[in-house]
Amino acid sequence: MSHNSEQEDHDLPVEGNSVSFSKTRREHSTEIMEDYVEAIADLIFESGEARVVELSRRIGVTHVTVTRTIDRLEKAGYVICPPYRAIFLTEKGNALARSCKERHQIVVAFLHSLGISEQTANLDAEGIEHHVSTETLQAFKHHLALLHKVTL
């Protein structure tokens, strides 16, 4: 008795075999990646190089967590991180950093334009920026452009 054979259907999420952790999950992973890449770009810009210690201070996690995330970033092709050396962005990583930074700035400027304080705008932008679609980003830009015209 018991289970006769296949339950023919089991459940629904069938898409990929193993690569199927749903939208939210995948997006969360992406968020973290983006935050790291952005922070790395900032560090390189500010101090010439990105070190694990500095990253961990900036992001607020231990150096161990940073190291492992960097490993994943390296596997994904965003960074190169030779043992005991600094972290370097690949071209792919640089491109991602640039687009993240641009998006971040637009979101902050947009929030700010609504009368939201500098501080809150920055804090909220960090959470919001990862969930803004191209269409919404365009709308933000459009809104900013309008404001700019009016101000002229």
Add this chain to the structure above:
Amino acid sequence: MSHNSEQEDHDLPVEGNSVSFSKTRREHSTEIMEDYVEAIADLIFESGEARVVELSRRIGVTHVTVTRTIDRLEKAGYVICPPYRAIFLTEKGNALARSCKERHQIVVAFLHSLGISEQTANLDAEGIEHHVSTETLQAFKHHLALLHKVTL
């Protein structure tokens, strides 16, 4: 030799002892919780009760994942879920659902008011709503109120 004793500092994240998984992580957990509570409230409203299967269909994960998340929600005091029965919201859960729903609607309306399509507004709102501070939400409301006045 080797490690003399305590490395006096180890690393930085010292706040709580164990309860210290950083901001991003904690917020992500909250997001999932909120999504579930909202979905449960919707299901109860629409069909009289929230069942695990329906939730899993709605959220897009297997019933196993739903079950475990519900366990956590139960431990956190948001729901009650007797074995083989439906899922019930506690007063705390109901309150959370209400405030999430309100916030969600404001974000959607706001995005829509910027000329963003219904569909994108809804999709983006799902990601954005969890990262909107009280101040920003107020600004959104304010913006909507202004528009409403102009339209009159």
Add this chain to the structure above:
DNA sequence: TCCTTAATGTAGCCTATGCTACATTCTGCA
């Protein structure tokens, strides 16, 4: 009433993200 089937529960595995504790390598200064 029984028995099939849908819903629910449980066991066990995986990855991502955190952590502490400890080991190793680099680096700068005495």
Add this chain to the structure above:
DNA sequence: TGCAGAATGTAGCATAGGCTACATTAAGGA
């Protein structure tokens, strides 16, 4: 040059959130 201390690496643990496979319970129709 050598060595102390900082930076980096590694081992091992925890939790959240995914999954498949299988077991158990509930519910409805023959």
